[in-house]
Amino acid sequence: MLKIKKLTVQYGPLPALYEISLEVKQGEIVTLLGPNGAGKTTLLLTLSGILKTTQGRIIFEGEDIANLNPHQIVSRGIGHVPQGRHIFPTLSVIDNLMLGAYLHRNQKDEIKKDLEWIYQLLPVLKERSHQRAGTLSGGEQQMLSIGRAIMGRPKLLLLDEPSLGLAPRLMDELFATFREMNRKGLTLLIVEQEIHLSLSISKRGYLLRNGRVIKEGSASNLMEIRDKQIDTYSFSIL
Ligand SMILES: Nc1ncnc2c1ncn2[C@@H]1O[C@H](COP(=O)(O)OP(=O)(O)O)[C@@H](O)[C@H]1O
Ligand SMILES: [Mg+2]
Structure with missing residues (x-):
């Protein structure tokens, strides 16, 4: 893919x-690991x-998309949940979600279906749909950022440190949600510091350091290396 x-x-x-x-192959969840400043x-x-x-x-x-503009890339099916939560705090939750559907704004029925699916995946967004986004907790804002990206109907979703700042219980929930999204056909590339959590739902992973891929392998392989700390060079900073 x-x-x-x-x-x-x-x-x-x-x-x-x-x-x-x-x-990243169609249907996979792939984790991108690496210390701060690695280039993720x-x-x-x-x-x-x-x-x-x-x-x-x-x-x-099958097509080279390097240097297309962001709008063209979203319309080809790549969604992005950026590091930090770039939601619009003064807009309501539902208005934030609808901004994500901008490219499909004329397809009212489909938008309704997407919204139903997101509310099912992330029920807190339904409960808070008319609340101003700025009043949500950090974890809820993260859910909103993910929900908004899904409204763009991506085939491949890029997630940049989605667990950052979340309580452990919420992290577990979030990764269960990713698994569910993947089961419904979404391919995921996840940048994470929560190595265990992310590798546990991934098929494969890559380790970046100083702007280079220094290791790649199956999730179990990467997990093993980390657990045994064989490669202290790679993982000492993680
Ligand atoms: N806007 C920028 N201008 C110049 N250098 C940057 C900028 N953003 C990141 N860098 C540098 O690029 C490298 C990779 O950064 P980044 O991609 O943010 O790493 P990571 O997400 O893995 O922590 C770092 O050395 C960082 O200092
Ligand atoms: Mg980063």
């Missing part, structure tokens, strides 16, 4: 990502068209 080939991205003269290659957010921002590539290819469903 997504094939990244030798992708290089730089902010200034120095690359933040250096010849990254990775793949940079990678997701580049996939979403917010940052430009210097070199390399991003093939999504």
